[in-house]
Amino acid sequence: MAGGHFSRGTFQWRPFHVIVGLIFLAGLIVTVLRFTGGLGTVTNLDDNNPWGLWIGFDLLCGVALAAGGYVTSAACYIFGLKRYHTAVRPAILTAFLGYALVVLALHYDVGRFWRLPYPIFVSQGTTSVLFEVGLCVFLYLTVLFLEFSPAALEWLGWKKVRALVVKLTLVLTIFGVILSTLHQSSLGALYLIAPSKLHPLWYSGYLPVYFFVSSIFAGMSMVIFESSLSHRFLHRKMDERHIRESHDVAFGFGKAASFLMISYLGIKLVGLAMDNTWQYLASSWGGWFLLELIGFVALPAFLFAVAVRDRNLKLLRFSAVLSVLGLILNRFNISLIAFNWHLPAAERYFPSWMEIVLSIFIVTLGVAAYRFACIRMPILYDHPDYS
Numbered sequence: 001m002a003g004g005h006f007s008r009g010t011f012q013w014r015p016f017h018v019i020v021g022l023i024f025l026a027g028l029i030v031t032v033l034r035f036t037g038g039l040g041t042v043t044n045l046d047d048n049n050p051w052g053l054w055i056g057f058d059l060l061c062g063v064a065l066a067a068g069g070y071v072t073s074a075a076c077y078i079f080g081l082k083r084y085h086t087a088v089r090p091a092i093l094t095a096f097l098g099y100a101l102v103v104l105a106l107h108y109d110v111g112r113f114w115r116l117p118y119p120i121f122v123s124q125g126t127t128s129v130l131f132e133v134g135l136c137v138f139l140y141l142t143v144l145f146l147e148f149s150p151a152a153l154e155w156l157g158w159k160k161v162r163a164l165v166v167k168l169t170l171v172l173t174i175f176g177v178i179l180s181t182l183h184q185s186s187l188g189a190l191y192l193i194a195p196s197k198l199h200p201l202w203y204s205g206y207l208p209v210y211f212f213v214s215s216i217f218a219g220m221s222m223v224i225f226e227s228s229l230s231h232r233f234l235h236r237k238m239d240e241r242h243i244r245e246s247h248d249v250a251f252g253f254g255k256a257a258s259f260l261m262i263s264y265l266g267i268k269l270v271g272l273a274m275d276n277t278w279q280y281l282a283s284s285w286g287g288w289f290l291l292e293l294i295g296f297v298a299l300p301a302f303l304f305a306v307a308v309r310d311r312n313l314k315l316l317r318f319s320a321v322l323s324v325l326g327l328i329l330n331r332f333n334i335s336l337i338a339f340n341w342h343l344p345a346a347e348r349y350f351p352s353w354m355e356i357v358l359s360i361f362i363v364t365l366g367v368a369a370y371r372f373a374c375i376r377m378p379i380l381y382d383h384p385d386y387s
Contacts (some may be wrong), residue, residue: 003057004155005299005306006180009056010180019122020364020367020368022363023360023361024361024364024365026035026132026247026357026359026361027358027360027361027362027365028361028366029102030042030354030357030358030361031108031221031358031361033354034108034354035111036143036191038109040219040360041264042352042354043351043352043354043355043356044350044351044352044355045349046349048340048343048347049340049349050351052351052355053337053351053356054106054109054337054354054355054358054359055109055110055335056331056332056334056335056336057328057331057332058101058102058105058358058359058362059105059106059187060096060187060331060334060335061328061331061332062099062101062102062105062186063098063137063183063187063215064187064211064214064215064218064219064327064331065103065218065219065222065324065327066094066095066097066098066099066102066222067071067095067180067184067215067216067218067219068090068091068094068219069091069093069094069095069096069098069144069147069176069219070095070173070176070177070180070219070225071091071216071218071219071223072084072087072088072091072092073088073091073147073173073176073177073221074173074176074177076088077170077173078170078173078177079168079172081252083101083245083248083249083252084249084252085140086242086245086246086249087144087223087227087239087246087249088225089151089378089379089380090226090227090230090374090379090380091146091219091226092144092147092148093148093162093370093373093374093379094222094226094370095144096141096144096145096147096148097366097369097370099137099141099144100141101362101363101366102137103367104365105117105139105359105362108358113272115328116318117138120132120134120135120138120347120353123366126231127371128259129186129189129190129207130180130190131257132186133186133187133190134181135177135181136182136183136186137183139175139179140176140179140180140183143172143175143179144163144176145194146168146171146172147173147176149162149165149174149378150162150165151373151378151379152377153165154377154383154385154386155196155376155377156379157379159385161217162370162386164325169321170233173175173188173254184211184212184215185208185209186213187211188208188209188210188212189207189208190209191203191334191335192205192207194339197339197340197341198289198334198338198339198341199278199338199339199341200275200277200287200334200351200362201272201280201281201285201286201338202287202334202338203275203362204271204274204275205271205274205275206267206270206271206274207236207242207334209267209273210268211263211349212266213260213263213264213267214264214327214330215260216260217257217260217264217321217323218324218327220253220254220256220257220321221257221300221319221321221323221327222324223249223250223253224250224253224254224257224316224317224320225254225317225320225321227246227249227250228250228317228320229361230374230380231246233253233371234374234380237374237375237379237380237381238381239380239381239382241381241382242381247313248346250316250317251307251308251311251313251316254307254308254316254319254320255302255304255305255308255324257300257301257303257304257320258301258304258305258308261297261298261301261304261323262301263298265293265297265298265301268283268293275313285338285341288333288337289333290340292326292329292330292333294331295332296322296323296326297323297326299322300319300320300322300323300326300338301346302313303318303319304316304319304323307319336349
């Protein structure tokens with residue numbers, strides 16, 4: 001095979017392989033330190049800040065950015081928008097890897113990874129929001145595995161099993177949408193218990209609604225972003241149909257994301273009015289809050305609209321990147337930056353370099369797995385035996 005992959009026992013080292021290899025090495029070293037020395041060895045977590053970067057980024061951002069899976073499959077199989085069919089498998093793969101890596105990251109945070117299934121199968125705390133999140137993520141990861149499996153089964157040549165799974169497509173899609181609606185909103189509900197810790201501009205009884213709505217346009221933006229990367233680096237693995245239809249998919253999602261982001265802004269204004277927190281806008285925190293809303297929600301919403309009107313693909317992709325960064329900033333504000341905002345600077349949490357290295361390691365693992373799947377499986381093209 002060409003392109004720097006295995007070919008008759010040979011392997012060509014390329015910058016991608018070297019960089020990934022170094023990140024994997026650093027990640028494995030931090031992993032050993034984490035599970036031999038405990039949280040205190042590798043993190044800056046304490047009693048005031050028990051949840052840090054691994055929750056704020058790896059979990060909250062990871063789950064939201066993986067929402068493209070249920071959004072795309074719902075658009076195609078529930079709402080009948082068949083023009084999005086070519087985007088389903090890449091979106092499902094991104095979502096499956098995203099949720100799998102969220103579970104992996106939780107192992108680092110929880111520590112006793114062998115007890116991760118304990119709250120679901122042994123001692124259920126059914127009144128806990130965390131129980132609902134854990135159960136939904138567990139079930140949805142199973143759904144994503146089944147939704148992704150036809151591509152792997154086509155690669156393996158298991159036609160009968162593949163035919164059985166395909167018959168479940170609509171049921172799996174509906175179940176996935178229900179589960180995603182529940183746990184996307186419940187992640188926001190986790191912070192309802194901390195009104196004295198989270199800054200009033202970000203704390204609201206509408207947090208579950210904010211998290212759910214933002215996950216939809218973030219998922220759409222991630223599909224556009226992932227599509228642009230596939231065009232840039234995996235173009236040779238795409239067939240003519242995927243290349244031809246991918247631009248229409250991107251513009252369709254860009255248009256929908258623009259409407260949703262404007263709606264999100266309206267909901268946020270309603271929340272400010274209902275919570276009567278207008279006075280905080282005049283503070284330095286207010287400036288930071290407005291930067292998030294105007295610079296990373298209103299601006300990309302406007303740019304999405306302009307890009308769709310002018311059929312400007314570069315502007316559309318830039319808007320998608322801005323939207324993804326805005327989602328990350330929002331989750332960081334809620335879980336890290338505006339959390340414990342009243343504490344002195346010396347007592348505020350800031351992640352250690354090893355926490356950052358481990359997060360980079362997990363993201364790189366996802367990128368490498370996505371590349372592996374797209375190169376070897378019918379993700380960006382239709383398998384000739386099933387088209």
